[in-house]
Amino acid sequence: VHHSLLRERSQADFDPYELKLFIFDSEDMLKAKESADKAIEIHDVFRTPSEWHSWDREEKVRDAMRKIYHFHKKQKDIGFQGLTYKRMMVACEESMGQVPVDLHYYMFVTCIKYLASDEQKALWLSDAKKLKMHGCYAQTEMGHGSNIAGLETTATFDRSTDEFVIHTPSLSAYKFWPGELGKFATHAIVFAKLIIDGTDHGVQSFLVEIRDKRNHCLLPGVIAGDIGPKYGFNMKDNGYMALNHVRIPRTQMLSRYSEVSEEGVFTKKGNLKILYTAMQTIRILIVRMAFKNLSKGLTIAIRYGIVRTQFKDKAGSDEERAIIDYQTHQFKLIPILSQCYAFLFVYQKVSKDFSDLKKRIKAGDLTGINDLHTISSGMKAFYTWMTLEGLETCRQSCGGAGYSMFSGLPGLVQDYAAQVTYEGDNTVMAQQGARFLVKSLGKMMKGETLTGWVSYLNKVYEVTEYKCKAEKPEDFDSLETLEEMLVVKTCFMVGDTCMKMMQGDEPMQTKWNEMYQQELVEMSKAHTMLVTFQIFRDGIKSSWLQESTKKHLCNLCKVFAAHQIYLDSAPLFECGYFSGGHQKMLLEYMKMQFKLIRPVMLPLIESFGHNDNILNSCIGNSYGDILENQLESAVNSDLNRKDMFPDFEKYMKPFYNAKI
Amino acid sequence: VHHSLLRERSQADFDPYELKLFIFDSEDMLKAKESADKAIEIHDVFRTPSEWHSWDREEKVRDAMRKIYHFHKKQKDIGFQGLTYKRMMVACEESMGQVPVDLHYYMFVTCIKYLASDEQKALWLSDAKKLKMHGCYAQTEMGHGSNIAGLETTATFDRSTDEFVIHTPSLSAYKFWPGELGKFATHAIVFAKLIIDGTDHGVQSFLVEIRDKRNHCLLPGVIAGDIGPKYGFNMKDNGYMALNHVRIPRTQMLSRYSEVSEEGVFTKKGNLKILYTAMQTIRILIVRMAFKNLSKGLTIAIRYGIVRTQFKDKAGSDEERAIIDYQTHQFKLIPILSQCYAFLFVYQKVSKDFSDLKKRIKAGDLTGINDLHTISSGMKAFYTWMTLEGLETCRQSCGGAGYSMFSGLPGLVQDYAAQVTYEGDNTVMAQQGARFLVKSLGKMMKGETLTGWVSYLNKVYEVTEYKCKAEKPEDFDSLETLEEMLVVKTCFMVGDTCMKMMQGDEPMQTKWNEMYQQELVEMSKAHTMLVTFQIFRDGIKSSWLQESTKKHLCNLCKVFAAHQIYLDSAPLFECGYFSGGHQKMLLEYMKMQFKLIRPVMLPLIESFGHNDNILNSCIGNSYGDILENQLESAVNSDLNRKDMFPDFEKYMKPFYNAKI
Ligand SMILES: Cc1cc2nc3c(=O)[nH]c(=O)nc-3n(C[C@H](O)[C@H](O)[C@H](O)COP(=O)(O)OP(=O)(O)OC[C@H]3O[C@@H](n4cnc5c(N)ncnc54)[C@H](O)[C@@H]3O)c2cc1C
Numbered sequence A, B: 001v002h003h004s005l006l007r008e009r010s011q012a013d014f015d016p017y018e019l020k021l022f023i024f025d026s027e028d029m030l031k032a033k034e035s036a037d038k039a040i041e042i043h044d045v046f047r048t049p050s051e052w053h054s055w056d057r058e059e060k061v062r063d064a065m066r067k068i069y070h071f072h073k074k075q076k077d078i079g080f081q082g083l084t085y086k087r088m089m090v091a092c093e094e095s096m097g098q099v100p101v102d103l104h105y106y107m108f109v110t111c112i113k114y115l116a117s118d119e120q121k122a123l124w125l126s127d128a129k130k131l132k133m134h135g136c137y138a139q140t141e142m143g144h145g146s147n148i149a150g151l152e153t154t155a156t157f158d159r160s161t162d163e164f165v166i167h168t169p170s171l172s173a174y175k176f177w178p179g180e181l182g183k184f185a186t187h188a189i190v191f192a193k194l195i196i197d198g199t200d201h202g203v204q205s206f207l208v209e210i211r212d213k214r215n216h217c218l219l220p221g222v223i224a225g226d227i228g229p230k231y232g233f234n235m236k237d238n239g240y241m242a243l244n245h246v247r248i249p250r251t252q253m254l255s256r257y258s259e260v261s262e263e264g265v266f267t268k269k270g271n272l273k274i275l276y277t278a279m280q281t282i283r284i285l286i287v288r289m290a291f292k293n294l295s296k297g298l299t300i301a302i303r304y305g306i307v308r309t310q311f312k313d314k315a316g317s318d319e320e321r322a323i324i325d326y327q328t329h330q331f332k333l334i335p336i337l338s339q340c341y342a343f344l345f346v347y348q349k350v351s352k353d354f355s356d357l358k359k360r361i362k363a364g365d366l367t368g369i370n371d372l373h374t375i376s377s378g379m380k381a382f383y384t385w386m387t388l389e390g391l392e393t394c395r396q397s398c399g400g401a402g403y404s405m406f407s408g409l410p411g412l413v414q415d416y417a418a419q420v421t422y423e424g425d426n427t428v429m430a431q432q433g434a435r436f437l438v439k440s441l442g443k444m445m446k447g448e449t450l451t452g453w454v455s456y457l458n459k460v461y462e463v464t465e466y467k468c469k470a471e472k473p474e475d476f477d478s479l480e481t482l483e484e485m486l487v488v489k490t491c492f493m494v495g496d497t498c499m500k501m502m503q504g505d506e507p508m509q510t511k512w513n514e515m516y517q518q519e520l521v522e523m524s525k526a527h528t529m530l531v532t533f534q535i536f537r538d539g540i541k542s543s544w545l546q547e548s549t550k551k552h553l554c555n556l557c558k559v560f561a562a563h564q565i566y567l568d569s570a571p572l573f574e575c576g577y578f579s580g581g582h583q584k585m586l587l588e589y590m591k592m593q594f595k596l597i598r599p600v601m602l603p604l605i606e607s608f609g610h611n612d613n614i615l616n617s618c619i620g621n622s623y624g625d626i627l628e629n630q631l632e633s634a635v636n637s638d639l640n641r642k643d644m645f646p647d648f649e650k651y652m653k654p655f656y657n658a659k660i
């Protein structure tokens, strides 16, 4: 192990193991996670070798399915020392990026759970869970992604046969993008407009069998295939599909919330709000993926930053400076580290809220059902943007090494990049967040007292009088002051934007889309960052961690807030809260914080517990043998296994011989 | 052709052809460019098919070399209707991203031109130009990239045989990254420490033959190979190399600026400053690559934005809104468009300055030799960062489609990403820019009057008194006001940072690396943006374009400045130039500008003249048939050509049959 890593590990003035326990919730959970990761690492068939980075799509897709098979087989034959199925799936996924059944479990099975009636569940759920049917989630069409109401696929009720006829009427109605549709899925949940006797009842969902389970051929009327190579997700078979008057029994419309009777009568039933909770599962997963991915990127970048040296401070001196000890390098990585922990605390909070909510719903109590939904669209947008940017910064901070696939960093960037688009394009999601703020402020102005995440808006007038009292950098070193800054900034942005939205006679859509959309998105971000800070701060306070650990997390929480302000402090100047000198003091304050955090960056990031197999990085493993590893991966890489002689004689030698 | 593209093409209130002429300098140049692009497009062997996006590295590397061969062959056999060799190379490169001889020409041949003595040139240059030797530029080692002085490869003079012994003494001395080294190069220019009788004379360059031209085998003592898959550049064979006491004649040290005699006497000669000019060739190329790449990304994103619609403004209305007509979309793309044109004008300016300089040098006049060098390091850093971010924004602005390789956008991002690292890591380059500012301000404070790019710093005290006089958005609509803002901002940042650097007793290196590095980089950016604005503005003014065209470019120039301020206006508030309301007015001002630019975005970007073969994008071609193209690329893609039956029987069917 590299001496610098050893030194930095040993210099932790807190208990990294305690922090690790906290991150994984309990000793049992941590142990289970570690044994699952280990199980993936020790079995040849599950381990992802360094060469994986150079496999083409076919190899990756096939390897992934093979792994899933062996995984189930081993699980059944010998079990993994009592590890749960879900636990093992997650470990599998962490080591490969994606598995070819995650859409199946996360979307298809979830849809059956939440959208199917009890009878349907009884019929389908067990088969789905056992992969006796492999399903995909077929919503997006070539013509419509964000605007789901615009979907064109039709499901026309045929009373005479008691069937729906599912049909793709145009090129723009082709399903496009669904994961696992391209090569694997036997079934699809197809979103289509329900038509009964010429009346459009809006988009509903239908279970459609698309491949013959005996030979995996597409069923009659189904045209489908893989959509080709992508930026990332290349072991995933995202697909396209057209359906030519494919008939399914009436009972295959998912009918927890709406139903069509034999007579063709359409009825809605149940509380649609509960349906929202289904979407929350995915949103929470997205928060989880944010800190999971950021922590992977940071583990690589921080270790590399500690081991890699470049430039001597003085000619003649013996050692070069570790690149992490350049101030700019800390400016790159420490704010990202703070975001990584912020997302962790938000994840803990929203998962807890969500499981509480589910309990309440079971007991028939629907209070608070909207809360999570309203805050989570902003989180979706801004967390995924921040994470993608953070990963790219990690990549760049490793210089040339970060450009090699073997570093693991390009793969993280490429795979993660999908998240700013899917599950709701970020610019669209950010506006959903804004919509709620506009509504809330409207209520407040009508005299209502706001509660929940937006309660700070009750002070929207009051805060305009606030002035920042900081006179030196140290004055920023208070969670109250930092919160005040975020509150003042957000109040000012929300207040100002909402005023504009209320003035003028232009149609609401014009104001929204053409006049103030930029401000709406910006205020949505400010709000999300404020709430994130609050959850982060409260999470630390109420945790069972020792003071010695809390201290560091608290420093990160402060950096999170200060950095958000530093990036965009104009609103604070605009509203008169900041005055000359404050921005520079804030910068100096961040530098003070960086000094405190720098010595514990390694243990802080290693507490996320990514093992070497998961990272699959020649520059970020736990040993720090960056040169040996880079060279080894290079020497063993693909093109070195093949000589180029046919090409040489034909295409290169003629030049040397002047035969061309 | 899609009706929206037709409409927007026809609504241009300026002459796009005139602008195109301007971009390509003259009618002759434009014609040559277009015929070269055409020649590449019409010959099967040169065209890059849509499937290219799914080829693996081996296919790409071999295809590229095959193309180069046929390219030379055809050039020789039939010629390309009088098109120059260089012109055709560039066309080739534009259509593939890179060609496997660009390092050879841009670096290897350039080194011979600038670093070799006249005798050496006479011996080598013609062979190099004819590809009778294929060379690479072997500078970076595993242990040292940015810090070139730290290179460890040794070149030890052996008087007894009149040779240098080139040797790799350690793992960290392995050459790593040189392009074309992995598979193709027969020669390398190796940078190594010259050792004579135990004395280290610093890094010098040496011509080393590494592969046998008869059979392409590595020569004795040479260990080399490809370094494996990368984020981008995957048709390029970047390589590693170790040399085990490889002997070369003394005459193979490149000796324009230094020489070792038979007796082992080391002498420096000539004016090293002239050497800097060699590096300028590459820097200018980097500015060129910035607008070339940005304009490709923008062509795709703007066309897609015009054709792609999503959401109706009102339920029941017929048409959905083109995504480019969302305000946020314009905020994403228009500033990038302004940067693209800014880089074009900078390119024109610096290439002209450079060719003037070369003429002066030939005449023995060295004035102004440093000017270009000092401004170009900041340009290298900030232009490449902006371009990379801009390309990623273009990619994201196409939603899911931008995630498909067939859109062409991921490839642009991945290949371009190398530029923030190579030719000097950006964080290091940004500091070179800062170093010059610190020096200049020092001179100014000693009473010297500054000239050239930094002459605005003469006003560093004076501007602290300035106040922004804008009272409404329209007041920003003046090039003078916008320049003033950039000048005040930069002066404030440079003044403040330099003051800090002068105070305190800490060693200069500590101040630089640990205390104020962040500010140094930030001020370097402000300076670069100011100079860019000035060049952009002056370039428009002095161009021969008609007013109707200039008007639009001028609007872009204003957006460039306003956007730079909007992104980071804190310094203007800090120094008292801005006061409450100015940031918001600036935002409204940008919106006014966007309204003017929006109708001509398509002709403005199409003037860059990228044809469909170059773009190789299923969503960005000149016809706008985005759905047809996406589907066609998908249907024809790799995985659809192979069934998965062996896998199906083994790995999937067992699930369906409950045999697992
Ligand atoms: C890797 C990957 C996996 C996927 N998996 C699935 C899957 O399993 N099942 C499935 O059904 N789908 C899947 N999708 C599709 C995904 O859900 C859509 O790509 C996403 O909903 C966005 O839709 P779109 O691509 O049509 O973009 P569009 O909606 O066309 O948006 C294009 C651009 O327009 C902008 N825009 C659109 N509306 C507005 C507005 N109102 N205001 C401002 N700007 C706007 C957006 O910001 C975006 O930049 C996947 C996509 C990817 C990339």
Ligand SMILES: Cc1cc2nc3c(=O)[nH]c(=O)nc-3n(C[C@H](O)[C@H](O)[C@H](O)COP(=O)(O)OP(=O)(O)OC[C@H]3O[C@@H](n4cnc5c(N)ncnc54)[C@H](O)[C@@H]3O)c2cc1C
Pocket: A308, A309, A310, A311, A323, A326, A328, A329, A396, A397, A398, A399, A400, A401, A403, B103, B137, B138, B139, B140, B143, B144, B145, B146, B147, B176, B177, B178, B179, B233, B238, B418, B421, B422, B423, B424, B425, B426, B427, B428
């Ligand atoms: C695609 C590609 C092609 C290439 N082609 C060639 C080629 O043909 N020939 C060749 O010789 N080389 C080539 N290179 C290598 C390239 O020149 C180096 O990668 C580059 O010089 C950076 O060096 P490094 O990778 O060692 O990074 P390092 O110098 O190790 O830097 C790593 C990190 O430390 C930071 N850092 C370093 N010093 C400082 C400082 N003083 N202050 C603040 N931060 C600092 C950097 O910002 C960076 O984030 C290529 C690289 C790539 C990616």
